[in-house]
Amino acid sequence: MFYRLIFAAFRIFFVCLSLALSLLATKAFAADDLKAMVNALGTASFAQAEELVNNLGKSGDPNVVPALEALSEGDLFVRKSDGQVFLTKRAGSKLELIDPLTGASAGEEAKSALSKVKVNNSLRRAIRAAIGGLTLMSPDRTVRLQAAQSILKAPSADSLEAVETALAAEQDAEIKGVLESARAVALLSSDRSLDDKKAAIEVIKERGGRDSISILMTAANSADEALRPDIDAAITSIENSLVFADAAQNVWYGLSLGSVLLLAAIGLAITFGVMGIINMAHGEMVMLGAYSTFVVQNIIRTSYPELFDWSLAIALPVAILVTGAVGLVIERGVIRFLYGRPLETLLATWGISLILQQAVRTIFGPTNQEVGNPSWMSGAFELGGLTITWNRMWIIVFSLSVFFALLFLLKRSAFGLQMRAVTQNRRMASSMGIRTPWVDAFTFALGSSIAGMAGVALSQIDNVSPNLGQSYIIDSFMVVVFGGVGNLWGTLVGAFTLGIVNKFLEPYAGAVLGKILVLVLIILFIQKRPRGLFALKGRAVEA
Amino acid sequence: MKLKSYVSGALLGAIMSTTAFHGAFAADDTIKVGILHSLSGTMAISETTLKDAMLMLIEEQNKKGGVLGKKLEAVVVDPASDWPLFAEKARELIEKDKVSAVFGCWTSVSRKSVLPVFEELDNILFYPVQYEGEESQRNVFYTGAAPNQQAIPAVDYLAENEGVERWVLAGTDYVYPRTTNKILEAYLISKGVKPEDIMINYTPFGHSDWQTIVSDIKKFGSSGKKTAVVSTINGDANVPFYKELGNQGIKAEDIPVVAFSVGEEELAGIDTKPLVGHLAAWNYFQSVDNDANAEFIKTWQAYTKNDKRVTNDPMEAHYIGFNMWIKAIEKAGTTDPDKVIDAMVGVSVPNLSGGYSSMLPNHHITKPVLIGEIQDDGQFDIVYETPGLVVGDEWSDYLPDSKDLISDWRMPMNCGNFNVAVGKCGGKGS
Numbered sequence: 001m002f003y004r005l006i007f008a009a010f011r012i013f014f015v016c017l018s019l020a021l022s023l024l025a026t027k028a029f030a031a032d033d034l035k036a037m038v039n040a041l042g043t044a045s046f047a048q049a050e051e052l053v054n055n056l057g058k059s060g061d062p063n064v065v066p067a068l069e070a071l072s073e074g075d076l077f078v079r080k081s082d083g084q085v086f087l088t089k090r091a092g093s094k095l096e097l098i099d100p101l102t103g104a105s106a107g108e109e110a111k112s113a114l115s116k117v118k119v120n121n122s123l124r125r126a127i128r129a130a131i132g133g134l135t136l137m138s139p140d141r142t143v144r145l146q147a148a149q150s151i152l153k154a155p156s157a158d159s160l161e162a163v164e165t166a167l168a169a170e171q172d173a174e175i176k177g178v179l180e181s182a183r184a185v186a187l188l189s190s191d192r193s194l195d196d197k198k199a200a201i202e203v204i205k206e207r208g209g210r211d212s213i214s215i216l217m218t219a220a221n222s223a224d225e226a227l228r229p230d231i232d233a234a235i236t237s238i239e240n241s242l243v244f245a246d247a248a249q250n251v252w253y254g255l256s257l258g259s260v261l262l263l264a265a266i267g268l269a270i271t272f273g274v275m276g277i278i279n280m281a282h283g284e285m286v287m288l289g290a291y292s293t294f295v296v297q298n299i300i301r302t303s304y305p306e307l308f309d310w311s312l313a314i315a316l317p318v319a320i321l322v323t324g325a326v327g328l329v330i331e332r333g334v335i336r337f338l339y340g341r342p343l344e345t346l347l348a349t350w351g352i353s354l355i356l357q358q359a360v361r362t363i364f365g366p367t368n369q370e371v372g373n374p375s376w377m378s379g380a381f382e383l384g385g386l387t388i389t390w391n392r393m394w395i396i397v398f399s400l401s402v403f404f405a406l407l408f409l410l411k412r413s414a415f416g417l418q419m420r421a422v423t424q425n426r427r428m429a430s431s432m433g434i435r436t437p438w439v440d441a442f443t444f445a446l447g448s449s450i451a452g453m454a455g456v457a458l459s460q461i462d463n464v465s466p467n468l469g470q471s472y473i474i475d476s477f478m479v480v481v482f483g484g485v486g487n488l489w490g491t492l493v494g495a496f497t498l499g500i501v502n503k504f505l506e507p508y509a510g511a512v513l514g515k516i517l518v519l520v521l522i523i524l525f526i527q528k529r530p531r532g533l534f535a536l537k538g539r540a541v542e543a
Numbered sequence: 544m545k546l547k548s549y550v551s552g553a554l555l556g557a558i559m560s561t562t563a564f565h566g567a568f569a570a571d572d573t574i575k576v577g578i579l580h581s582l583s584g585t586m587a588i589s590e591t592t593l594k595d596a597m598l599m600l601i602e603e604q605n606k607k608g609g610v611l612g613k614k615l616e617a618v619v620v621d622p623a624s625d626w627p628l629f630a631e632k633a634r635e636l637i638e639k640d641k642v643s644a645v646f647g648c649w650t651s652v653s654r655k656s657v658l659p660v661f662e663e664l665d666n667i668l669f670y671p672v673q674y675e676g677e678e679s680q681r682n683v684f685y686t687g688a689a690p691n692q693q694a695i696p697a698v699d700y701l702a703e704n705e706g707v708e709r710w711v712l713a714g715t716d717y718v719y720p721r722t723t724n725k726i727l728e729a730y731l732i733s734k735g736v737k738p739e740d741i742m743i744n745y746t747p748f749g750h751s752d753w754q755t756i757v758s759d760i761k762k763f764g765s766s767g768k769k770t771a772v773v774s775t776i777n778g779d780a781n782v783p784f785y786k787e788l789g790n791q792g793i794k795a796e797d798i799p800v801v802a803f804s805v806g807e808e809e810l811a812g813i814d815t816k817p818l819v820g821h822l823a824a825w826n827y828f829q830s831v832d833n834d835a836n837a838e839f840i841k842t843w844q845a846y847t848k849n850d851k852r853v854t855n856d857p858m859e860a861h862y863i864g865f866n867m868w869i870k871a872i873e874k875a876g877t878t879d880p881d882k883v884i885d886a887m888v889g890v891s892v893p894n895l896s897g898g899y900s901s902m903l904p905n906h907h908i909t910k911p912v913l914i915g916e917i918q919d920d921g922q923f924d925i926v927y928e929t930p931g932l933v934v935g936d937e938w939s940d941y942l943p944d945s946k947d948l949i950s951d952w953r954m955p956m957n958c959g960n961f962n963v964a965v966g967k968c969g970g971k972g973s
Contacts, residue, residue, distance in 0.1 A: 046704075046926070074819070074918060120916060120926045121705060121820050125796045153797070210765050217767030253754040260752070358583060366587040368782060372814050380790055387758070389790040462751045463782045467585050471749045471779075506755045511746040512716045 031101065034059060038067050038100045042078030042085045042117055050126045057130025065134050067100035072127040076100070077114040085117065129154035136166040141175070148178040155182065157190035181207050188219040198230055205234040209385060213238055245385035250503050256392040258499025259399040260461070262492060263454040264472040265479035266403060269491040270447030273480050274423050275440065277335060278342055280350040282476060283469025284357060285323045285448045289455020290464045291360060292319040294369045309374040312456060319452040327448025331441045353469070361466040371459040395457050402453055403492055410488070419443050482522050484532030494533055573616035574609070574878050576601060577636035579647025584624025588778065590649050592808060593671060594619060596858040597646050599846040600865045610869050611878070618642055626656045633657040637664045643878040644669065644868055646861055651675060651718045658683070666880045669868065671860035673803060675722035679937040679950035679959035684887060685907045686864035687857060688826055689935040690726050696912040697801045697824035698727060700927050701771045702734070705799060709740045709770040711760050716745040720775035723803070727773060729941040740768065750780045753787040761791065764798045772800040781805050782813050795820025807853035810921040818917045826896065826910040827859035828923045833897040853921070859895045866892040867902055888953055898932060905950035907935025
């Protein structure tokens with residue numbers, strides 16, 4: 001042990017020494033030096049490792065990129081027996097060793113014979129910058145773009161020359177734009193002339209966006225007094241242009257929250273709004289939908305991993321069938337005996353919700369289940385200063401399509417016609433030959449399966465746990481009552497209104513107070529219009 | 544008869560989740576241990592694990608022959624995440640089942656609800672979760688971290704190693720985050736952080752729409768100073784929070800988040816790839832590399848028959864508390880709670896992070912503080928460890944109301960809130 005420590009210390013010393021010497025002599029490094037430096041990573045402290053990474057970055061040799069990437073990903077291991085550092089790949093229970101520089105395979109080793117080279121955030125930052133510098137001239141467009149962006153994130157005067165060389169050779173317009181900004185940022189911290197710097201500030205100002213403010217503020221902390229007014233002016237100008245984007249962002253967040261509310265409430269708009277059942281088990285239908293997604297994903301993960309991106313599309317019909325069936329059983333088994341007795345219905349459905357929760361807890365355990373996001377639902381994209389996350393966007397699209405599909409079903413199909421007939425005048429419908437009990441049962445099943453569809457979508461943004469449904473039940477009732485019982489359009493408008501009002505209040509009032517304010521507003525509104533935004537008119541109201 | 548009562552008990556338990564089910568074979572010559580953790584309701588997600596951990600510890604102790612020549616017997620009740628029910632169930636455990644000690648509670652409000660019961664009936668509660676401090680009660684042993692054993696070292700780490708100058712204190716709106724953030728705010732300001740560099744944000748329980756807050760954090764972090772988020776966000780709200788961070792592209796290298804309520808168990812429900820590098824501060828991580836911990840993990844996974852089950856910090860707190868209790872019983876030669884309480888102070892047992900933890904006169908314990916970074920396999924890589932053990936400080940030195948208070952349950956002081964400024968027992972708080 002002791003021997004190894006001395007050995008390691010000696011090696012680090014040797015590396016630093018050789019580094020200093022070679023820096024003096026030429027800027028090129030021999031492969032042996034690189035190898036020694038990579039190996040030194042295995043025993044270095046975080047501070048030493050950062051130094052080594054910076055030096056590896058300065059070596060200018062793109063061969064070290066895989067090793068740096070692996071270090072940042074946590075795939076770099078050191079062999080305990082001889083202190084050699086390797087890239088690794090999982091190969092069954094063992095790890096396959098790969099030479100960090102040449103990429104040649106170096107056999108396999110048991111996990112216990114290796115220890116992971118640890119990495120922390122500041123080291124990751126250093127790695128990002130080093131890789132950025134090394135891959136600026138890469139032939140691959142995406143790699144180059146990434147390199148330019150990482151330079152932009154970690155600007156330093158040292159990288160200025162490299163950026164300028166890259167800029168001169170760059171053809172691609174997008175990368176060129178990023179490089180221009182990166183050059184401007186690096187220039188601000190260099191010792192170039194004031195006029196150059198003023199031009200650089202102008203470039204950053206043109207670029208706009210929240211990041212640019214951050215860059216300029218950093219620069220302001222260390223900049224020359226003469227530059228201050230220019231920087232301040234640039235910041236104010238960017239902030240002014242962001243005011244509109246901020247408002248748009250709030251609207252977007254409101255729409256996104258509204259779409260979640262709409263999804264959760266739309267099934268209730270059928271069971272409560274159309275049928276008049278105070279269905280406290282509605283949230284649990286959402287939960288069952290989410291668990292169906294989990295089960296489907298689990299099967300896909302173990303048996304058909306290549307289908308993972310399709311998992312939600314596969315889970316959707318499964319969830320519809322499962323929750324529809326459960327809804328059918330609940331209606332036939334419990335609710336049909338309780339029509340016209342709202343209090344008993346409330347208690348019975350609440351009991352059902354407890355039973356369902358505990359059943360799921362017993363089967364799947366009380367902990368959260370992992371439901372993954374398919375690749376097309378992860379990440380975000382920029383749209384005119386707005387950051388739009390894919391999962392929120394697809395949920396808005398999804399909830400609107402569910403809404404319109406339902407509307408079509410109700411207004412255009414035979415089943416929808418029967419359903420409306422039964423709710424408007426049960427006895428008349430019955431005497432026209434409609435089997436009202438079955439219409440009731442299928443209407444309830446329809447409401448439940450829509451809740452199940454909501455569960456599939458909500459599994460993407462919320463926890464999949466037995467408590468999932470509880471957090472949506474109150475919101476759902478709120479939306480339906482606010483929008484007007486029995487009116488689907490009311491539910492749509494209600495959900496988006498509540499979402500947007502909530503999101504405009506949140507920045508000023510905070511999330512807690514914002515929610516309370518929304519509730520107070522609804523109570524006041526209901527005093528004024530007890531039947532909600534879009535009250536049903538006609539005979540159904542008296543029934 | 545016995546079988547019948549067991550079956551009906553199980554049935555009742557399945558239907559009404561609040562029903563207690565007792566061990567089927569009650570006998571008089573056992574020492575009864577109460578387990579007061581929610582098995583249903585919102586807190587079941589965290590507390591069920593602790594119930595299982597306690598059952599395992601008791602089983603292991605019985606394999607070693609129990610204590611004082613008697614076997615231990617667990618009495619499990621389910622307070623169903625319902626705070627007043629905690630007090631009722633605690634009373635039932637002590638009066639009806641005559642337990643010698645109770646291991647239980649998770650949320651501070653549940654602990655506060657049972658405090659009067661334990662005081663009145665003079666029994667022992669072991670409380671295994673990190674909490675806000677500002678409390679010391681004779682009948683309670685706090686085996687989780689006090690704020691100075693978790694929050695303050697974490698902030699120090701960020702300031703020193705990551706150069707953080709701007710702080711977002713984000714929490715769920717209840718007593719633990721509010722008090723912890725008050726302490727942290729006072730601490731940061733005492734360290735020279737300007738008030739405008741601190742942003743405090745509270746959200747309701749189970750908050751799931753984090754878009755506005757995450758974009759606020761992004762905005763707050765774009766002022767050119769290194770920014771970090773200190774998260775006391777509790778329970779289920781964490782998953783959507785981290786998902787939103789990942790989706791909006793906030794990486795740990797840019798704005799790291801250090802969490803006090805996110806452990807291995809919570810991460811089990813998330814895809815942790817976008818979270819690599821975010822931090823958590825605890826007194827124990829499953830990834831701690833030593834023989835005692837390897838043994839503990841092996842026993843736990845064998846007990847739960849699941850080789851993927853993770854261990855976490857509150858489990859270790861119960862492990863320490865349980866072993867301390869056993870040792871104190873052996874020292875006192877009796878299970879009489881009153882005598883065991885007096886024997887507890889000074890007891891020292893091995894913890895799972897490779898050292899010893901001892902019970903202090905203020906009924907808190909000494910423990911190391913570890914900072915871990917989230918890895919893509921849902922485990923933590925330990926990046927920092929305090930050089931020595933940290934002594935639990937029940938009354939924070941950074942709050943004006945409590946800085947003069949100390950607690951010492953040894954004779955002759957025997958006081959949970961001794962005011963050193965006026966030299967009298969009885970200050971603010973209980």
